[in-house]
Amino acid sequence: MNPFIFGEVVKDDNFIDRKTELESIVKDLSDGQKIFLIAPRRYGKTSLLLAAAEKLKAKGARVVYLDLFKTASVEQFAAALGKAAAEMRKLGFAEAVKFIRDFVSGLRPQFSINPDGSLSLGVDASPPQKEVFQMIENLLAYPQELAVREKRPVIVIFDEFQEITGIGGEPLEKLMRAVIQKQRNVGYAFCGSKKTMISEMVSKKSRAFFGMGPITHLEKIPSEYFEKYLAANFDKGGFNFSKETLRYIVSSAGSIPYYIQYLAHELWDLKAEEKKITDLDVERAVMLIAKRNTPLYQNLWENLPQTQKRLLQGLAANSGAAIFSGAFIARFQMKSSALVKKSLSLLISKDIIEKDAAGYVFTDYWMGVWVRQNCS
Template sequence: MLNPFFYGQIATGGDFTDRTAELKELVGELDNCARVFLISPRRYGKTSLAFNALAALKERGVITAQLDMYDVSTVEQFAAHYARAVARAAETKTENIISFIREVIPSLRPSVTINPEGEITVGIEAAPRKTELSLLVKELLEIPQKAAVRKKNKFVVFFDEFQEIRNVGGEALEKAMRSVFQRQKDVGYLFAGSKQHIMSDMVLNKNKPFYKMGKVIFLGKIPSDQLGSFISAKFGASGKTPDSGTTEEILKVSRAIPYYTLHLCHEIWSGCADMQNVPRSAVAEAVARIVQGLSPMFLSMWDSLALSQRKLLRAMALSPEADLFSMGFINSYRLGSASSVQKSEALLLAKGLLEKEGGLAAFSDIWFCEWIRKKG
């Protein structure tokens, strides 16, 4: 029997669970060619939700394209990757895709190659002047609408980790996008992002280009009872029965965050492969194995931190419910002053080791938190 728990990949079919209401809302909005901003912390399953929405739209005949903004770091790269994504969505034959790319970004002299697996790669051989590039990008952003009209069909474009657009082209690119997108009638856009403070600033700050440009959906956790039922059903389908309290312990330790819940269940199942029952003790044993396996990476991260940052992380790991800026917390862990805590928090947020949840700082990786806690 194969391990039924998968993590770190797009969840589809029976592995995609309990986002029925969110999926219906998202598909409905995008099918109406709306602009939607999907915001959630990392590992809550927003990308899986988005891909399942795109799959549902494809079944309705909608043309869909997706672009992961983590894959691009310059405006030139954005142009190349965007052209490829739109071309692959609008055309099916390889020769048509290549012709499409060369037609829409000729001034960049794109080099188009195909690997043995048939994957198309687009490179840039020219570096146009800034003014030329700005005009090119605007023309490129018009392509989905033109393709929708030509194909007599709706088009939906999905940008994952959209907050990275600020690192790629800054506010100038945001303004260009708004000016083009707001005129398009046959194209829907899904902008998903995991850096909540940046995404929120994009859509809620009246001085920013994307202010009130579309619907904003803040994706929360899957309700614990639904996630618990999913876990129990997965164990049951593989011939295993969690003992009383096991499922609850899994949800508690993983904080009911889908990625961590599935990672933990995967490790628990592997540790109980020859057993029919899954004891509650298997949870702690699985956590220990996970943390041990990640220890070299965590040690490297730890060694790179200043003492003040280490002290704050240790305090947060040992007192997860505490108010970081209360004098009791600061004095208990000898953190200095509220201003020094604020500085350390800001640096840790910038490094991605902490993230904001409901306005409060929390570990972006709960296994790192467990590793620190075990260090004491």
């Protein structure tokens, strides 16, 4: 069986390094801290958070995890908080339904059971916002009440927390800050992958969450950790390879956990019979992955204006280096640094590129490969 996993949360032997970050998160949350974790997508943020959650549960804490990515309204947010409060109590289905109804009856909650046995909750009403905000305030206060009553720590993890800006804007941010900052027995993790949005939330003095707690930026995992992981798994499968090829796999996937797993998975299947992996095989696998995603990338590409296409060509060719230089502007016909800046802003808003420590990069690493292969 192919041991390389991508597109889902990784656990156990597939959870690589992050020991320092994991220990720090567990300690801070156990101490009732309010922490912020910022990481680009596919850096392993969610796997890290869920690993921390398991360790905290083992220490006796009540832990709930809320992913706000699909939450689109304050009503849905209130319902998500209600469901989380029921999960803190570890209630059965009937008890959970009654418990949640007591908090959010005005939303006319609709309950069902998912195939995995978990509770599914929807809403069928839109009461006045003032009423919804009161529900949210009551639900936000609940973790502290539970922690005091049970004399045990309670931990609340918000993933994709930047979505709160679109859900309820500044009023919701201020309400959350007002309630949460008083809670001494509850640890909160506010985590986001849209770096520009989440960074503004915590670094601007005018924003509600400014100065509320320590901020951690999740960096790339050092190559040697992945090289050891790849070697162990390819060894078990009877593959032949060199250390240099393992290093090439990591660099060819941008040193990003998701893409390394993806590329290794592809190589395992590609070379299952021959059982030998070379640098040329790595290049072939990268090309196959990019080609497989052509319909998605082509649709994005065809809907972009020429200036943004030229900027993406430049980013793909130059890895985001010196994009405001005269040489870059001349080569890719960007006319001026102002046009580069405007195009960057528009591409960020379309979620095609983002900024990291190295500069501006494609949010989907394979799209950068595809642009180099097909549009340069």
